[in-house]
Amino acid sequence: MAFLAGLPTISRYRLLDSPKELTDEFVQSKLTKNAFVDIERLAEEESLGWVEIFNPLNTAFTPESFNFGGFLAFQARLDSRRLSGKTLRRYYLLKEAEVIAQTGRKPSSQKKRELMGSLKQDLLRRALLNTDLLEIIWFPTVREIWIGGAGEKKRLIFEELWEKSFGLPVRLLVPITLGFEMIPQELGEALLKAQASDLWGEDE
Amino acid sequence: MPAPYPKNVDFLDLWTEKLFLGQEFLTWLWLTAESDSVFNGPGGSETIIRFEKKLVLQKGDGLGRSQLVCQNPDHDWSEAYTALGVGKKVIKAHLTMSTPSFECAFALPADTLAPMSVKFEREANPVEEEGPKSRIGAFLNKAALLTALNAALDYLFQTFLTLRLSASWTEEELPRLKAFLESHLLSGVRV
Structure with missing residues (x-):
């Protein structure tokens, strides 16, 4: 677990729309409906679904397994096998x-x-299975979601499973998206039109 | 009220077009920290930033890409200053942050400004105690520390952005940064 045992790397998302009522039952039903399905004995190339944050073998999703007061946490699990x-x-x-x-x-x-x-x-x-785990932390009050990793592959895993499970739009937080959240309305146009500064030298 | 996100603009196009924001932020933070490492943080707290170990600068993309990795335990950034002077841009930095509530070391890529490989110095060791309660406690603690780190980074980026979109960017900050670079560059290198 990167957040717990390792040196965490995160990617941040903004949730653009919130569920009408965010209850434990709502989260539990979405996680359960899209829980990870074991393909150990099946002839499937991959399986993607949710597992509990502290136990990637468990998909019971009792509220105490995902609701930590100020935030919700669970993991995306992707099992895959490749045949050359x-x-x-x-x-x-x-x-x-x-x-x-x-x-x-x-x-x-x-x-x-x-x-x-x-x-x-x-x-x-x-063929032997390879397991990838991606931790998710969801802060409902500030509509922010972290995934425990960086890079396009991890982002796509999260975005696919999130969209399928919750259907709530998210936007990756990067300098320009953070910028629009941080500046007052009247500076929006200036940010959109901003060009790189001439701090740097000419071509070598 | 914050500025509305532009409509009918493709996210990836906008992200690519504005990559310079993260690069300029890292450059501003680095050169400013070299002069004075103490910044204002959230709630007026003191935030000390030091650029340590490694700085990655790059020019161009794809096959024409030219990259310089400066490994620098002695804080001698002359090679990086020279690279900046010939058009390379800071794309990733390794830095330390010290605030009243935490100290940490991490890498910060310019494209996302999301911290990587974060190591907190004053963190209870989660693996020494066993059991679910200590594991949950360590998890909550790590989440709280990461929240504080993100808040501090957001605050610094907002400070930069406010400056960047104001008249004082071209009137004061850019000349200051250029003067800093000029004074540190090897003779004969254009800025």
């Missing part, structure tokens, strides 16, 4: 050799597609 084209090709060639040995001829394109499909399912089930 090379691996799939290797096993396909073995399978194809079996078919040729049995029938004396190469499989038809239809049969090839079927073999490839079932092979992919089989190999996916056997």
Whole structure:
């Protein structure tokens, strides 16, 4: 857990719209509906969903697991497994050799597609899963959300799951968006038109 | 009332177009802190900023990108001043912040101004005590410290922005920053 054990890195979002009534039941229902589903024994490439902040194996979402008084906290969990084209090709060639040995001829394109499909399912089930966890802290009173990490990949994971679960629009807080929140209304146009200063030198 | 966010403007386009705001903020904070590291913080508190260890400057994007990483434990930033003088911009800094309520070290990228790899100095060690209560306590403590850090950073950015959008930016601040740079640059380098 980056927020607890590591050196935290955060990305900040502003919630542009609030739910009509933010209750434990509301949050619980959204988290439960989009809870993480284990794909350990399934032939799925990835699974994305919510888990509890202190226990990535738990999706019970009792209020005490996510409501910490001044803020709400939970985690996004993404389990994924990748099957390389090379691996799939290797096993396909073995399978194809079996078919040729049995029938004396190469499989038809239809049969090839079927073999490839079932092979992919089989190999996916056997591939090891990689787990990524992304902590979320939601401060309802100031309509701010932090995610425990930076970079486009993490932001996209959060934005996809957040939108699917809560349907509430968010905007990443970066200098320009922070700027519009910080300056008075009459300076909005000046900020929008601002150009880089000539502090820096000319080209090398 | 805060300024309204512009309508019909693509967020990514606007973010890219205004990346210079974060770069100028880091440059202003750095050069100002080199002269006087004490800033006003939220509620009039004293906030001490020091740029430590590492400063990343960059010019251009993509294949034409030219980057300079200054590792500097002795606070000798002459290489960074020179890079600034030839058009490189501060894109990431490693700094320390000291306030009455916390001390921390962290990295600050210009594109988001969201703190990275934050290490608090006066933090109860969460792993020494065990059990759910101490774990929740440590979590609440970390969240409170991060909230205070963000508030301090927001306050500094707001101070910069107010200055940046006022007449005194071109009349006083830019000349001051340029004079500072000129006095620290190696002879013969244009500013």
